[in-house]
Amino acid sequence: MEVAETTVSSKGQVVIPEKFRRELRLSPGSKLVFARIGSALVMQRLRMPSAKQLWNEVFRKGDEWAKLHAVRSDEDVVRLISKGKKGD
Numbered sequence: 001m002e003v004a005e006t007t008v009s010s011k012g013q014v015v016i017p018e019k020f021r022r023e024l025r026l027s028p029g030s031k032l033v034f035a036r037i038g039s040a041l042v043m044q045r046l047r048m049p050s051a052k053q054l055w056n057e058v059f060r061k062g063d064e065w066a067k068l069h070a071v072r073s074d075e076d077v078v079r080l081i082s083k084g085k086k087g088d
Contacts (some may be wrong), residue, residue, distance in 0.1 A: 016043075 004017040016026060024045055026032075031046040049057070071077060 002020075004020065006014045006017065008014055020026070026045060031048075032043050033046045035042045035044075065071075069076075069080060071080065
């Protein structure tokens, strides 16, 4: 574990040591989250998933749903849609 010391300014600001900023790829505008664990303050970079990651997740969930409902063809999709309409 690496440790560094910094000082809290009168505005409550701290400077994150350059080595940590570089290693964590922090740049102006980076979002951080803080958690207090007892007397320790833990900081972590908040990373938002990319559009590609979000799409991959959507398709992964779609694939899981299709397997669960035995969807293997376009006809299966039409069958499920028709079944859903009859249930309205």
